[in-house]
Amino acid sequence: MRSIDNSTELNNSTLASSELQDNRSNAPVVKLCPHSAGVSCGSCRLNELCLPIALSEGEMQQLDDIVERNRPYKKADHLYRHDEFRSIFAVRSGSFKTYVLSSSGSGRVTGFYLPGEIIGMDGIADRTHANSAVALEHASICEIPFSQLESLSLKLPSLQHNFFSILGAEITKDQKIHTILSSYSAEQRIASFLLGVSSRYARVGLSPTRFHLPMTRGDIGEYLGLTVETVSRLFTALQKKGLISVDNREIALLAKDELRAIVGADEL
Amino acid sequence: MRSIDNSTELNNSTLASSELQDNRSNAPVVKLCPHSAGVSCGSCRLNELCLPIALSEGEMQQLDDIVERNRPYKKADHLYRHDEFRSIFAVRSGSFKTYVLSSSGSGRVTGFYLPGEIIGMDGIADRTHANSAVALEHASICEIPFSQLESLSLKLPSLQHNFFSILGAEITKDQKIHTILSSYSAEQRIASFLLGVSSRYARVGLSPTRFHLPMTRGDIGEYLGLTVETVSRLFTALQKKGLISVDNREIALLAKDELRAIVGADEL
DNA sequence: CGTAGTGTTGAATTGAATCAAGTGTCGTGG
DNA sequence: CCACGACACTTGATTCAATTCAACACTACG
Numbered sequence: 001m002r003s004i005d006n007s008t009e010l011n012n013s014t015l016a017s018s019e020l021q022d023n024r025s026n027a028p029v030v031k032l033c034p035h036s037a038g039v040s041c042g043s044c045r046l047n048e049l050c051l052p053i054a055l056s057e058g059e060m061q062q063l064d065d066i067v068e069r070n071r072p073y074k075k076a077d078h079l080y081r082h083d084e085f086r087s088i089f090a091v092r093s094g095s096f097k098t099y100v101l102s103s104s105g106s107g108r109v110t111g112f113y114l115p116g117e118i119i120g121m122d123g124i125a126d127r128t129h130a131n132s133a134v135a136l137e138h139a140s141i142c143e144i145p146f147s148q149l150e151s152l153s154l155k156l157p158s159l160q161h162n163f164f165s166i167l168g169a170e171i172t173k174d175q176k177i178h179t180i181l182s183s184y185s186a187e188q189r190i191a192s193f194l195l196g197v198s199s200r201y202a203r204v205g206l207s208p209t210r211f212h213l214p215m216t217r218g219d220i221g222e223y224l225g226l227t228v229e230t231v232s233r234l235f236t237a238l239q240k241k242g243l244i245s246v247d248n249r250e251i252a253l254l255a256k257d258e259l260r261a262i263v264g265a266d267e268l
Numbered sequence: 269m270r271s272i273d274n275s276t277e278l279n280n281s282t283l284a285s286s287e288l289q290d291n292r293s294n295a296p297v298v299k300l301c302p303h304s305a306g307v308s309c310g311s312c313r314l315n316e317l318c319l320p321i322a323l324s325e326g327e328m329q330q331l332d333d334i335v336e337r338n339r340p341y342k343k344a345d346h347l348y349r350h351d352e353f354r355s356i357f358a359v360r361s362g363s364f365k366t367y368v369l370s371s372s373g374s375g376r377v378t379g380f381y382l383p384g385e386i387i388g389m390d391g392i393a394d395r396t397h398a399n400s401a402v403a404l405e406h407a408s409i410c411e412i413p414f415s416q417l418e419s420l421s422l423k424l425p426s427l428q429h430n431f432f433s434i435l436g437a438e439i440t441k442d443q444k445i446h447t448i449l450s451s452y453s454a455e456q457r458i459a460s461f462l463l464g465v466s467s468r469y470a471r472v473g474l475s476p477t478r479f480h481l482p483m484t485r486g487d488i489g490e491y492l493g494l495t496v497e498t499v500s501r502l503f504t505a506l507q508k509k510g511l512i513s514v515d516n517r518e519i520a521l522l523a524k525d526e527l528r529a530i531v532g533a534d535e536l
Numbered sequence: 537c538g539t540a541g542t543g544t545t546g547a548a549t550t551g552a553a554t555c556a557a558g559t560g561t562c563g564t565g566g
Numbered sequence: 567c568c569a570c571g572a573c574a575c576t577t578g579a580t581t582c583a584a585t586t587c588a589a590c591a592c593t594a595c596g
Contacts, residue, residue: 110446124433126436130443131443150425150428154422161418164418167436175398178449182490183490183493185584228544229543229586264370498553500574503575
């Protein structure tokens with residue numbers, strides 16, 4: 001029922017609206033919790049990590065006008081499937097994974113997206129998403145129709161600049177993963193992954209040393225080119241070494257420097 | 269003398285200019301061989317694969333005005349090192365590889381760039397190139413200063429659109445490699461790589477079935493996360509199966525369909 | 537409270553790496 | 567033009583890290 005294949009998209013009209021309802025009607029004036037659907041770019045807690053960086057108030061308003069804030073997604077809801085490209089999405093709360101179903105059946109995870117990050121740039125070139133995106137937990141997003149973003153970028157130099165930067169950052173990130181997958185051992189991959197998640201949480205103001213992993217060990221394995229078993233074994237091994245503590249999906253990084261030493265250098 | 273580390277950059281004032289000299293002074297009117305330094309975007313054989321797609325003549329002229337056509341690079345010359353970002357580059361002839369020197373010393377190749385392809389997008393986000401780029405053979409490029417490209421993109425919607433597409437294509441490509449590295453066997457990686465090179469040559473009008481590889485087996489190995497020995501063995505094995513013919517770096521694809529069958533699906 | 541999905545652990549297997557010893561190729565200088 | 571030296575490439579034998587196969591424990595939700 002909750003598998004990737006047969007979940008109904010966006011079927012949360014009755015169920016999931018409850019926790020959001022209370023915020024719907026207020027016009028927010030200060031930065032709001034990003035779970036809120038009533039948030040605007042100007043009031044969003046994440047606006048300095050997202051497209052609006054360095055935009056004036058008036059410019060932000062123009063961006064705000066093209067942003068669509070859909071109802072929230074629940075676990076296993078698809079944000080998009082491998083299909084027509086229309087928008088890019090900014091994660092406001094929760095998390096997503098993107099994946100491709102290889103012809104041989106089994107999927108491979110191509111990315112995880114946490115709050116403040118942008119999904120869907122894989123569709124820009126071909127006007128077709130190369131992968132599918134699915135919520136790992138309750139999540140909300142801002143949808144930014146691409147053609148409108150293009151038009152607006154012509155008018156707002158800062159927005160164009162920001163979007164170029166975001167695309168460039170995605171390229172840099174993907175190339176870092178390339179290096180990781182082509183040369184790191186399983187232990188290095190896991191250490192790198194944990195450090196990467198850590199700094200991504202830190203970016204949005206959450207603890208870089210204690211966090212919850214929204215994805216399964218299997219997801220992590222597919223992402224890093226390892227099997228579930230290997231991921232599990234390494235979590236255990238790193239815990240035994242005292243570098244991390246693992247309680248199911250609750251992770252604490254106890255010795256970041258030693259994790260960095262394992263990786264040798266950069267994070268994921 | 270010709271190693272990555274100690275080559276002098278751009279020291280080809282006397283040596284390499286000879287083969288280009290003859291074209292320097294003519295004002296070209298029809299599409300020229302891309303080796304020519306006298307080429308303009310309007311007359312470039314590759315203009316329909318590059319930034320100018322769908323630009324009007326006047327627009328193309330404006331783009332042309334910001335493009336710098338440097339003197340050619342010879343084998344092992346660096347286009348840029350892991351350092352300050354200023355420009356992106358379009359390969360006009362020859363080929364380049366990009367690589368990072370991992371902290372543990374040994375480098376990893378992150379990409380190969382053939383004529384009609386764009387290098388340097390890894391520097392957009394941080395204003396610092398994440399990797400270094402070096403010529404694999406005699407090569408020439410068009411340098412496009414990024415800040416000028418940004419300015420011009422604000423004025424020319426088609427140019428902005430093209431550049432978004434090019435960035436998006438790089439992202440899609442990198443994610444495909446992610447899948448390859450995280451789930452393909454050595455044989456699948458090599459088959460995928462050869463098919464990928466094939467279609468990239470086809471794109472610029474060269475034979476998709478007989479081509480020259482500008483990179484070493486070692487480069488291919490670093491790129492695909494394999495050792496030289498494995499690459500070599502698999503070239504031999506695929507030849508024994510009759511799927512390819514290998515003569516040093518001259519490759520012929522004899523049975524593309526069977527190569528595709530090995531990969532299972534998409535190319536690199 | 538049962539069932540499906542998730543996670544752990546152990547033992548056996550294997551694909552690719554490593555180690556090792558060559559041969560082939562190309563550019564350079566004598 | 568040939569000989570030299572530096573890379574580039576190949577092939578074989580051995581090793582090892584991670585996968586595969588297998589059995590079981592946890593947990594969380596309907």
